[in-house]
Amino acid sequence: MHARHIFLSAIAALVGGVLACVAASAIAAPDKIDPAADAKAFQKYFTDKFPQVKFEDFVNGPYSMNEDMRKQWEEKEQFPPYEFSLEAGKEVFATPFGNGKTYADCFPNGGLGIRQNYPYFDEKEGKVVTLELALNRCREANGEAPYSYVDDEMASLTAYMAFTSRGKPFDIKIPNDPRALQAYENGKRYFYTRRGQLNFSCATCHVQSPGERIRAEVLAPALGILNAMPIYRSEWSGMGTISRRLVTCNSQTRAVPLEPQSDEYRDLEYFLSYVSNGLPISGPGARP
Template sequence: MKKTLLIALSLGVTVAATSTLATAMDPETDRQQLVDYFQAKNPKIAVDEYVNGAYIYSADKMQQWEAAEEFPPYLDAIDAGEAHYNKDIATYEKCFGTDVSAIRPKYPYFDEKTQQVVTLEGAINSCRTDAGLKAYKWKKGALAQVSAYLAYNARGQKINVKIDTDGARAAYEAGRNIYIKPTGQLNLSCAKCHTYNAGRKARSNLLSPILGHTTHFPVFRAKWQNLGTLHRRYGGCHKNMRAKPFKAQSEEYRNLEFFEAYVSNGLKINGPGYRE
């Protein structure tokens, strides 16, 4: 009980507690305590199963999801992403190299020169604009399709985000603060749903756990009927909190992605994915 309480406190039960603990918490200790929390809460669920999101909490939902994944609705998007990539392959290879399976696992990372987190989608558009090509629109469309193509080719590789500088740690803590800080008219935090209440229902839908959040993006959502990026989903979550979303690829959302990816270190990339 004491250990569970300590873990809960370290995840930020109150804003006052989190502001103090953030300066004292080592990211790897933070990540391991989060893993320990979920293992204590659901000892029958193996850590590597968290890549499957909320479906791990319901055998019926899991069966439905597995059936959908037999002929997933994102296959056309992967093909479209490959076509987009090959159209400008000379440009992309200058930025990312010739091995498409090695691209997705590099992101997100902290760039010491710019002192900013770099995401895959941000790198794709930077690659394009640096070469004089038109940037893709954020959230969906061609950008999500190219991202899906790269994720598909990286399936099975593990997330391995590194935090070995003060700048990277500051970005992690900034993302962590967004995750645990209540916001919006409903005074909710990401942690309220995706840590403390993961596996419970909200509006008849199961709440997903933070572990594995970034492994399966971009995703094809039944609600959207198309493919969307992680930052599109972040914006939707903030709207559900009745909070003003940050812009896609804003520093805030890039830091949040960096935090979420780090705590999922060791889990396998399984994007793109299908979700309700």
């Protein structure tokens, strides 16, 4: 009788242990990284939230949300404020470096009509490469000093390259490489993480509140938000790169911005671009 009791107790302990292990592994199992499912859900969220907005129109940010602003913008587009930057970018793009080579030598298709493929995951480096980063690497490889990521020269170059890609849908690839998936996931985490004294995440403004006003501004939806970059902002009285936009967003939430082209910002751009796949490039853009 005693032996039987011990045997039953041992069986019960074993079964309990196995169940505990199964439960623990279920709790500890990380969420599967599924960018395709994310993009589908992301796009559905916005199209459900704004059924009156055409899918392609999300790239126009606040103008897709506010009729008055749209009318002003359409008039402004007749003499767009980014035009001077576009011209400057075209000239700089064609001007040879000191060694005689040009930007065209660094990019596929001579650098024209390729904006929709950036950022991409460089499997050799194991990191995300943005267009701004690729441009500076091109400069450095040809003996030139890199441009500031937040100043006019970089904005002019990317404005020209975006212009040559207008209408082409974002086509960001995530290779079957765990590092690429992790970079995408890191970008997603950055996007949804609250930071700064105001306790805002990117999503607070651009997922929860697009179309709403924050002071005098109408917030843009996150869907398609990078398609119009770089942008001329009246608030800045000048052009702004993606780097400048991310840095100022962080500052506005009272967070100390990261250095431009830090891994976090590159991953964030990767995530935001990927979930906007299928939407046309519309840059350079103009915003209030």
